Each structure stands twice: as C-alpha cells, then as structure tokens.
Amino acid sequence: MLTAANLACTRGERRLFAGLNFAIEAGGWIHVTGENGSGKTSLLRILCGLSQPEAGEIRWNGAPIRELDDEYRKILLYLGHQTPVKEELTARENLQISGALAGTVLDEADADAALEQVGLGGRERLPVRFLSQGQKRRVALARLLTSPAPLWILDEPFVALDAAALEMLAAIIAGHLAGGGIAVLTSHQEVTIEAAARLTLRIAA
Amino acid sequence: MSATTQMGTQMSVIAVAIAVVRRDLLLALRRKSEVLTTLFFFVIVVSLFPLGIGPEMSLLRKIAPGVLWVAALLATMLSLNRLFGADYADGTLEQMTLSPVPLGLLVSAKILAHWLVAGLPLVLLAPVLGLQFDLDPRSLGVLMVSLLLGTPLLSLVGAIGAALTLGVRGGGVLVSLLTLPLYIPALIFGAGAVEADISGLGAGGHLSLLAALLALAVFFAPWATTAALRIALE
Amino acid sequence: MSNRLINWFRFSSPQTFYPLAGKMLPWFIVLAIAFGIAGLWVSFFVAPVDAQQGQGYRIIFVHVPASWMSMFLYVVMAAWAGFGLAFNTRLSSMMASAIAPTGALMAFLSLWSGALWGKPMWGTWWVWDARLTSELILLFLYLGFIALQAAIDDPRRADKAGAILALVGVVNVPIIYFSVKWWNTLHQGASVSLTKSPSMAQAMLWGMLLMALALWMYSIAAALARVRAIMLERERHAGWVEELPEMRA
Numbered sequence: 001m002l003t004a005a006n007l008a009c010t011r012g013e014r015r016l017f018a019g020l021n022f023a024i025e026a027g028g029w030i031h032v033t034g035e036n037g038s039g040k041t042s043l044l045r046i047l048c049g050l051s052q053p054e055a056g057e058i059r060w061n062g063a064p065i066r067e068l069d070d071e072y073r074k075i076l077l078y079l080g081h082q083t084p085v086k087e088e089l090t091a092r093e094n095l096q097i098s099g100a101l102a103g104t105v106l107d108e109a110d111a112d113a114a115l116e117q118v119g120l121g122g123r124e125r126l127p128v129r130f131l132s133q134g135q136k137r138r139v140a141l142a143r144l145l146t147s148p149a150p151l152w153i154l155d156e157p158f159v160a161l162d163a164a165a166l167e168m169l170a171a172i173i174a175g176h177l178a179g180g181g182i183a184v185l186t187s188h189q190e191v192t193i194e195a196a197a198r199l200t201l202r203i204a205a
Numbered sequence: 206m207s208a209t210t211q212m213g214t215q216m217s218v219i220a221v222a223i224a225v226v227r228r229d230l231l232l233a234l235r236r237k238s239e240v241l242t243t244l245f246f247f248v249i250v251v252s253l254f255p256l257g258i259g260p261e262m263s264l265l266r267k268i269a270p271g272v273l274w275v276a277a278l279l280a281t282m283l284s285l286n287r288l289f290g291a292d293y294a295d296g297t298l299e300q301m302t303l304s305p306v307p308l309g310l311l312v313s314a315k316i317l318a319h320w321l322v323a324g325l326p327l328v329l330l331a332p333v334l335g336l337q338f339d340l341d342p343r344s345l346g347v348l349m350v351s352l353l354l355g356t357p358l359l360s361l362v363g364a365i366g367a368a369l370t371l372g373v374r375g376g377g378v379l380v381s382l383l384t385l386p387l388y389i390p391a392l393i394f395g396a397g398a399v400e401a402d403i404s405g406l407g408a409g410g411h412l413s414l415l416a417a418l419l420a421l422a423v424f425f426a427p428w429a430t431t432a433a434l435r436i437a438l439e
Numbered sequence: 440m441s442n443r444l445i446n447w448f449r450f451s452s453p454q455t456f457y458p459l460a461g462k463m464l465p466w467f468i469v470l471a472i473a474f475g476i477a478g479l480w481v482s483f484f485v486a487p488v489d490a491q492q493g494q495g496y497r498i499i500f501v502h503v504p505a506s507w508m509s510m511f512l513y514v515v516m517a518a519w520a521g522f523g524l525a526f527n528t529r530l531s532s533m534m535a536s537a538i539a540p541t542g543a544l545m546a547f548l549s550l551w552s553g554a555l556w557g558k559p560m561w562g563t564w565w566v567w568d569a570r571l572t573s574e575l576i577l578l579f580l581y582l583g584f585i586a587l588q589a590a591i592d593d594p595r596r597a598d599k600a601g602a603i604l605a606l607v608g609v610v611n612v613p614i615i616y617f618s619v620k621w622w623n624t625l626h627q628g629a630s631v632s633l634t635k636s637p638s639m640a641q642a643m644l645w646g647m648l649l650m651a652l653a654l655w656m657y658s659i660a661a662a663l664a665r666v667r668a669i670m671l672e673r674e675r676h677a678g679w680v681e682e683l684p685e686m687r688a
Contacts, residue, residue, distance in 0.1 A: 012593060012594075013673075013676050048303060049303075050299070050302065050303070050438060050439065051439045052439070070305045070306075070307070071305075073303055073304060073305040074305040076303060078299075078300075078303050080296060080299065081296075082295060082296030082299070083295065083296065084295060084296035084297045084299065084300045085295065085297075086228075086232060086291075086295065086297060087295075088231075088232050088235040088236055089228075089231065089232070089235075093231075097224060097225075097228050098300070100216060100220075100221050100224040100225075101221065101224075101225075101300060101301060101304040101306065101311075102304065102305065103215060103216050103218075103221060103304070103305055103306060104214065104215060104216060105214050105215075105216050105220075127235075365603070365607055369587060369600045369603060369604060370587070370590070373587075373590045373591055374590050375590055376590075379586060379587065379590055382579070382582065382583045382586055383583040383586075383587060383604060385579070386576050386579040386580050386583065386608075386611075386615070387607070387608075387611055387615075389576060389615055389618065389619070390611075390614050390615055390617075390618035393618040393619065393621065393622045394618060394621075397621075397622065414618075414621075418614070425610075429603060429606075429607055432603055433600065433603050436596055436599045436600055436603070437596070437600070439595075439596060
C-alpha cells in the first residue's frame with residue numbers, strides 16, 4: 001500500500017502543488033492528470049525518491065520511503081520520459097542488464113519470451129539503434145514483464161505507441177494489478193485499465 | 206506480474222558490479238572511435254612538445270616525464286565526459302540510481318571500466334612514446350608504474366568533476382577547470398617519480414605517496430561522486 | 440537583542456537574516472577602515488626598514504594578510520556550504536556563495552602583491568615558490584567554485600554541487616600544499632623564496648596582524664552585502680521581499 005501525506009513540491013521558484021494526499025492499495029492504480037508543467041513528472045519523481053519533496057511524507061506499507069531506502073528500490077520500477085536503452089546493445093542484452101541492475105539474473109529464454117510478448121520477436125539480437133522509436137520504447141516496456149517489482153511508476157507510458165501496443169500495455173498493467181501490484185501513471189489520454197480500484201489525481205495550478 | 210515473479214535468481218552485489226563493468230566494456234568495444242580518439246590525442250600532444258621546443262635530445266630527456274604526464278592528464282580529462290554522459294542522456298544513469306544495489310558500487314564499477322578503457326592504454330602506450338624522448342629502460346619502467354598508480358587516481362578524482370557537471374552548460378571546459386587543480390598532486394608525484402629515477406635519487410618516495418593518494422581516492426572519490434550524481438539527477 | 444543568544448535559529452531564514460545583516464554591515468565597514476588605518480600606519484611608519492630589502496619589503500603587509508585571508512575564507516566557505524548541504528538550509532549555502540568572490544579576491548591580491556614584491560627584489564614578476572604556487576592553485580579552486588555555481592541554472596542544485604566541490608577542495612588543499620612544497624624543495628633551482636622573510640621585528644608582526652584584521656572585517660562586510668543581494672535575487676517572489684521599503688521605493 002502506497003500513501004502520501006501533505007506532499008508539497010517546488011521546482012525552481014514555483015510552488016507546483018501542496019497538501020497532496022492519497023492512499024492506494026494493492027490491485028489499484030492512480031491516474032495522475034494535469035496540464036503540461038503542472039508537476040505530474042515532479043510528483044512521480046518524488047514517489048521514486050529521485051527528488052525530495054518540499055514537505056510531506058510518502059509511506060510504503062506504513063514505513064517512510066526515506067527510511068526504507070534500498071528496500072523501497074527493490075519493490076519499485078520506474079519508467080520516465082526517456083527510453084533507458086543503450087543503442088549499442090541488443091534488445092536482449094538491454095533486458096538482461098536491466099535485470100542485473102535490479103539484482104536478478106535474467107536468462108536468454110526469459111528475456112526472449114518477454115520481447116516476443118511485446119511484439120519484438122525475431123529482433124532480440126538486433127542492436128537497438130536499428131529499431132524504430134516505437135520499437136525502442138517496447139524494449140523498455142519489456143522490463144515490465146521481467147520485473148517482480150510490485151510498484152510501477154510510469155510517466156507517460158502510452159506515448160509513441162500505436163493502437164495495438166497501447167492495448168497490449170493496458171493488458172500488461174491490468175495483469176500486474178490483478179496480481180496484487182500497484183501502478184501510478186500519468187497520461188494525457190483517457191485509458192481504460194481493468195482494476196480493482198482506480199484513483200484519479202488531478203494536479204491543478 | 207505474478208507469472209514472472211519467480212523469474213531469475215538473485216544476483217550478489219559483486220556479480221551486479223561485474224555485470225556493469227562488462228556492460229561498459231562492451232559499449233566501449235562497440236563504439237571504438239571514442240576510445241581511439243583519446244589515445245590519438247595522447248600521442249599527438251606528446252609529439253607537439255618537441256615540435257614546439259626543438260629536437261635537442263638532452264632537453265627532451267629532461268622534460269620527458271613532465272610532458273608524458275601532462276599529456277596523460279589531458280587525455281584522461283578529455284575522456285571524462287564519456288564516463289556518465291551517455292548514460293545520463295538516455296536515462297540509464299537514472300535507472301542505476303533506482304537500483305537496490307548501492308549506487309556507490311555501481312559508480313565504482315563504472316570508474317573501473319573507464320580506467321580499463323581510457324587509462325590502461327595510456328600506461329601501455331607511454332613507454333613507447335618515452336623512447337621518442339630517449340628515456341632509458343629503467344626510467345620507462347618507473348614511468349609505467351607511476352602511470353599505473355596515477356591513471357586510476359585521475360579517473361577517480363575526475364569522476365567527481367564529471368558527476369558535478371552532468372548536463373551543465375559548458376560542461377567539457379568546466380570539468381577541466383574543476384578537475385585540473387585536483388590533479389596537481391598526482392602530476393607532481395607521478396612525473397617527479399620518473400625525474401627522481403633519472404637523477405638517481407630513487408622513485409620510491411614519490412611512488413609511495415602516489416599509492417597513498419590512490420588509496421585515499423579509492424575510499425572517498427566514489428562516495429563524493431555518488432553524492433554529486435544524486436544532486437545532478439534530482 | 441538578548442533573544443539572539445537563545446534563539447539564533449530564528450535568524451537562519453533569509454527573511455530574518457536580511458535586516459540583521461543590514462544592521463551589522465556598517466559596523467564591519469567601520470572596523471575594517473579602523474584596522475586598515477592602524478595597520479597601514481604601523482606598516483609604513485612604525486615598522487623598521489629592512490636591512491636587506493629596503494622599503495620595498497613593506498608589500499609584505501598586504502601580501503601575507505591576503506594569503507592568510509584567502510586560505511581562511513576557503514575553509515569558512517566550505518564550512519557554510521557543508522552546513523547547507525547537511526541541513527538543507529538555503530541561507531548557509533547563500534553565505535558560501537557570498538564569500539567565494541571575496542576569497543578569490545584575496546587570493547588574487549596575494550598573487551599580485553607577491554609579484555610586485557618579487558620584481559624589485561629578484562628581477563622577475565613571478566617565482567615558482569611553494570607558497571605562491573599554492574596560492575595560484577587556491578585561486579583556481581575559488582574560480583572553479585564560482586564557475587560551477589554560475590553554470591548551473593537551478594539555485595538549489597548549484598548550492599549542493601558547489602558544496603561538494605568546496606568540501607572536496609578543502610580536503611585537497613593540504614594535499615596540494617604538501618605536494619607543491621615537496622616539488623619546490625626537490626627542484627634546487629628555486630633559490631629565492633618569498634617565505635624566507637627576514638626575522639620578524641615586533642612591529643612587523645603587529646603590522647601584519649592589524650592588516651589581517653582589516654581584511655577580515657572587510658571580508659565579513661563584503662560577504663554580508665553580497666548575501667543580502669543574493670537573498671533579494673533568490674527570494675524575489677517571496678512576500679517579505681516585496682514588502683521591503685527598498686522594493687517599494
């Protein structure tokens with residue numbers, strides 16, 4: 001369960017938001033919406049522990065994430081605006097190193113299976129720089145299939161995906177939630193994801 | 206994702222570090238041009254000095270240790286933006302920050318890989334260039350040892366500068382301004398070791414001091430670099 | 440004012456420190472001028488003429504205090520920056536940024552006065568003496584700190600990055616000084632040294648002490664003035680800044 005109490009965020013000199021509270025249980029997801037520049041990305045980065053909030057506290061299963069530190073990072077998976085893949089490595093190698101950074105060995109068969117599932121079957125051994133933008137994004141998304149992390153924090157995950165890929169991602173997230181995971185994501189578009197609970201958080205100036 | 210939660214076995218922290226070293230080495234191997242240009246820079250800079258000063262061998266023998274060391278220093282500095290730059294740009298550095306494995310360890314792994322690719326070749330190439338300055342074999346040996354101790358020190362200290370200036374305007378030149386003053390002790394003891402050997406005083410003292418600095422840097426530099434990285438990624 | 444002793448944390452916010460700094464500023468200027476006049480008087484009229492170096496040696500009364508101040512200010516700057524990093528206080532970091540240019544000025548003054556001393560005495564504008572060379576490197580460290588903070592747009596990131604640089608620098612300053620001394624003593628060519636000053640007469644010591652105090656008071660005054668400017672710039676959107684009489688005018 002993820003809770004936030006009285007979160008406030010300042011970027012540069014602007015106060016983006018204050019007094020933000022929410023709580024979400026396993027199986028639920030949060031849809032963060034708001035105008036461009038309203039602080040959605042900042043909120044997600046604070047939830048990851050990448051930035052510190054101006055005020056307030058975030059707790060995972062009751063414990064403040066600042067204290068949990070490495071424990072929190074073990075259960076967390078974050079995908080931001082960037083596509084964190086190395087161009088010179090193959091799709092498979094990228095997945096494997098992502099697994100290693102999360103502390104798990106990912107063997108080739110499992111990596112290939114995940115890549116197959118996101119529609120990159122047959123391209124596992126291609127250096128990523130030969131893939132299209134959308135395909136690169138899928139390599140990054142394949143991590144969702146190989147990671148055991150229960151908390152997903154995704155910033156604009158649906159961007160640069162075609163209709164089929166969009167559906168696939170929604171299904172992956174739904175599956176994750178059904179298995180007891182939590183997801184926090186931002187999206188400009190309206191998305192339907194089957195879930196036990198859904199919370200819409202609107203950040204307004 | 207319950208279906209895949211049991212996928213894969215846990216990796217020990219050392220195994221993860223090794224995986225990062227392998228990754229960086231693989232990346233350097235697949236993008237050789239960057240690595241080679243730094244080496245060529247080293248060779249060219251060393252050649253510039255005789256061209257600027259004159260081919261008189263007795264003079265060149267005297268300035269050789271300093272010239273070779275300064276060139277190695279400059280070549281290392283040029284390669285510093287490669288340490289974190291690419292990973293910062295594509296978001297993989299951010300992912301490393303979010304790893305449950307301690308960031309300090311990952312950073313140390315990256316610095317090690319950087320040294321293997323940028324520093325070690327200088328150690329191996331320097332004696333060859335030292336021959337152009339008519340250094341005798343024993344002095345060349347001392348030169349190699351001094352660079353073997355010194356180049357990791359340069360990578361470690363340089364990493365701090367590289368981390369502080371990530372994504373900052375004018376990063377390349379700024380790194381030089383920040384890092385060169387911190388390189389001076391390494392330069393003094395490193396070049397000094399070779400000079401001491403040439404003049405018959407023995408390089409032992411210089412090399413011990415260099416080794417001491419290296420030990421200090423191994424403990425403190427990753428720590429400072431990690432702090433600087435977190436600040437850069439906030 | 441008795442509150443100040445008990446509750447000095449109250450002044451750790453820019454809003455309360457701004458007026459306090461404003462009140463302290465004129466006092467430090469007065470002290471700087473007072474010590475300066477006393478110091479210069481001792482330097483020029485009381486201290487005896489040096490047997491070997493004649494009147495020209497008197498530049499030591501600027502050179503040595505400036506060197507002391509440049510090193511002292513670096514440590515103070517690093518301390519403020521360290522506090523700002525550890526306790527996440529904006530004002531501490533602002534103080535560090537305020538001190539840096541004055542520290543650089545002291546280093547520059549030390550180098551310049553060293554050069555002026557060297558020329559009439561030994562015929563060269565520069566000598567690679569251990570102290571002067573270390574002073575030059577210290578100037579580079581100051582400039583690096585200032586350049587880094589200038590290059591980073593986000594003020595909080597600039598504060599923290601500068602703090603790391605300053606702390607790394609402060610650890611390195613003794614190492615650099617030691618290595619430069621080593622370098623200098625092993626190269627027998629350097630037969631002249633600005634550190635080999637003649638045996639100190641009482642009056643000379645007094646002169647240097649007074650000048651050091653003058654420079655110290657000046658540095659505090661300059662830092663206070665500068666930190667006020669930094670506060671105004673960084674907090675310009677805050678309510679209390681807009682309420683200031685200077686802003687209303």
